[in-house]
Amino acid sequence: SILIIDFGSQVTQLIARRVREAGVYCEIVPFQLADDGFARMKPKGVIFSGGPDSVTREGSPRAPQAVFESGVPILAICYGQQTLCLQIGGQVEGGHHREFGRADVEILKSSPLFEGIWEVGKKYPVWMSHGDRVTVAPEGFEVIGTSPNAPFAICVNEAKRYYTTMFHPEVVHTPDGAKLLSNFVHKIVGLKSDWSMAAYRAEMVQKIRDQVGSGKVICALSGGVDSSVAALLIHEAIGDQLSCILVDHGLMRMNEAADVVAMFREHYNLSLKLVDASDRFISQLEGEADPETKRKTIGRLFIEVFEEEAKKIGGADFLAQGTLYPDVIESVSFSGGPSVTIKSHHNVGGLPERMNMQLVEPLRELFKDEVRVLGRELGLPDSFIGRHPFPGPGLAIRCPGGITREKLDILRQADAIYLDEIRKAGLYDTIWQAFAVLLPVQTVGVMGDGRTYEFVCALRAVTSVDGMTADFYPYDMDFLGKTATRIINEVKGINRVVYDVTSKPPGTIEWE
Numbered sequence: 001s002i003l004i005i006d007f008g009s010q011v012t013q014l015i016a017r018r019v020r021e022a023g024v025y026c027e028i029v030p031f032q033l034a035d036d037g038f039a040r041m042k043p044k045g046v047i048f049s050g051g052p053d054s055v056t057r058e059g060s061p062r063a064p065q066a067v068f069e070s071g072v073p074i075l076a077i078c079y080g081q082q083t084l085c086l087q088i089g090g091q092v093e094g095g096h097h098r099e100f101g102r103a104d105v106e107i108l109k110s111s112p113l114f115e116g117i118w119e120v121g122k123k124y125p126v127w128m129s130h131g132d133r134v135t136v137a138p139e140g141f142e143v144i145g146t147s148p149n150a151p152f153a154i155c156v157n158e159a160k161r162y163y164t165t166m167f168h169p170e171v172v173h174t175p176d177g178a179k180l181l182s183n184f185v186h187k188i189v190g191l192k193s194d195w196s197m198a199a200y201r202a203e204m205v206q207k208i209r210d211q212v213g214s215g216k217v218i219c220a221l222s223g224g225v226d227s228s229v230a231a232l233l234i235h236e237a238i239g240d241q242l243s244c245i246l247v248d249h250g251l252m253r254m255n256e257a258a259d260v261v262a263m264f265r266e267h268y269n270l271s272l273k274l275v276d277a278s279d280r281f282i283s284q285l286e287g288e289a290d291p292e293t294k295r296k297t298i299g300r301l302f303i304e305v306f307e308e309e310a311k312k313i314g315g316a317d318f319l320a321q322g323t324l325y326p327d328v329i330e331s332v333s334f335s336g337g338p339s340v341t342i343k344s345h346h347n348v349g350g351l352p353e354r355m356n357m358q359l360v361e362p363l364r365e366l367f368k369d370e371v372r373v374l375g376r377e378l379g380l381p382d383s384f385i386g387r388h389p390f391p392g393p394g395l396a397i398r399c400p401g402g403i404t405r406e407k408l409d410i411l412r413q414a415d416a417i418y419l420d421e422i423r424k425a426g427l428y429d430t431i432w433q434a435f436a437v438l439l440p441v442q443t444v445g446v447m448g449d450g451r452t453y454e455f456v457c458a459l460r461a462v463t464s465v466d467g468m469t470a471d472f473y474p475y476d477m478d479f480l481g482k483t484a485t486r487i488i489n490e491v492k493g494i495n496r497v498v499y500d501v502t503s504k505p506p507g508t509i510e511w512e
């Protein structure tokens with residue numbers, strides 16, 4: 001395996017993803033815990049990430065001495081390069097605030113790092129980090145790649161197998177970066193590609209059996225990809241010792257609860273209880289217009305209902321959760337300080353503490369795209385795995401203002417037509433997330449000979465990579481016109497449709 005020591009770069013996770021894409025298992029450990037991580041993992045190779053600090057600052061992060069003493073190969077990136085050089089006898093000059101930019105690196109000498117990609121005498125684009133820089137390399141090092149602004153762009157000690165770069169191979173702006181990382185783990189560290197989802201599945205099934213023994217596990221299945229894949233994996237491991245609960249809060253999309261139940265019961269023979277709690281949720285939400293109160297009410301009720309149902313099942317010692325690796329990685333925080341709550345997310349967050357149960361989290365080591373691959377391994381259809389994200393509080397946050405059953409029904413119909421049109425146009429997989437919103441505004445229209453006074457429906461569609469930033473989707477007008485006509489003709493209660501052309505930031509994806 002590979003250990004990645006995190007010095008706080010924004011893109012450390014990308015190193016892990018590239019290494020795993022190369023078929024090699026790796027873990028990220030913050031520099032504060034790197035000593036323990038190194039002793040525990042006994043990795044065959046180590047990667048030092050970049051980071052925002054300056055190695056010239058007193059007390060700035062360092063790599064554990066044990067890593068240097070062990071003789072394992074090291075790839076040190078950006079801040080990692082500077083601390084490595086400084087720690088073993090080189091010199092680093094304090095520069096300026098760290099920033100990034102494109103640069104062309106000229107290759108001076110061949111190296112296993114460049115095998116199959118970079119040739120001596122040629123130049124290649126990379127994403128360079130400007131800030132501190134190495135001025136004197138440690139003994140035994142030589143520069144094998146350089147650029148006018150970064151004389152030590154690639155500085156290595158082939159005998160010791162220490163490779164350092166001032167640029168970031170993990171980002172897409174270094175087009176050959178993934179191959180460089182793959183060369184490091186395969187050609188230099190000498191690891192084989194044996195990290196596959198088939199292997200992970202088998203290993204996890206065994207781990208779940210070891211952890212749970214003859215105990216009982218309960219799982220809140222939402223129909224989302226994470227909870228579904230977690231449930232299927234646990235089911236494969238322990239069969240009927242797993243009980244799933246689907247809480248229908250009345251805020252799901254058209255036919256959603258029924259479809260999820262059908263798939264998991266019929267196709268997978270999973271023990272799944274559907275709890276219709278829609279009256280309870282909707283009666284408590286009725287008339288509530290404040291977005292945060294809506295979110296918190298839904299979160300609280302969800303926990304209450306789930307807890308009651310879990311008690312009915314009885315005797316469960318374990319709670320399953322679809323926690324992913326990005327939620328687990330302990331982040332290196334330099335700036336600290338409280339961040340503002342934009343929206344309180346509702347998941348099963350508060351459950352484990354309240355219920356005093358042990359957690360079973362079979363996806364803890366995986367990134368989202370790996371969960372999708374595992375889902376396919378477990379036989380989930382592509383259409384299910386490729387579904388757009390859907391928020392825990394469901395349609396409640398797509399119905400600004402107070403909700404009623406009637407409004408939810410109107411919204412559900414409009415949303416179903418909208419998604420149907422998107423699928424028919426072959427756009428579903430291009431769009432990251434699309435949905436309808438029912439505005440608490442009525443406007444005047446004319447239909448046939450009559451005046452109408454009905455609600456406005458807003459359509460939303462965005463492209464995004466991770467939901468953190470997003471752009472509105474640029475539909476052609478024909479598509480929008482056709483979809484609007486269908487919604488107005490087919491949904492009683494809507495007489496006007498508008499399209500949301502706000503990006504994130506400054507907007508958010510959901511309206512509340």
Ligand code: XMP
Nearest residue numbers: 344345346389390391392393467508509510
């Ligand atoms: P925003 O609206 O903050 O949403 O731009 C970003 C992504 O998160 C989803 N979202 C949620 N997911 N529980 C969830 O599990 C929530 O409470 C929640 N609120 C928003 C949203 O759909 C989008 O994909």
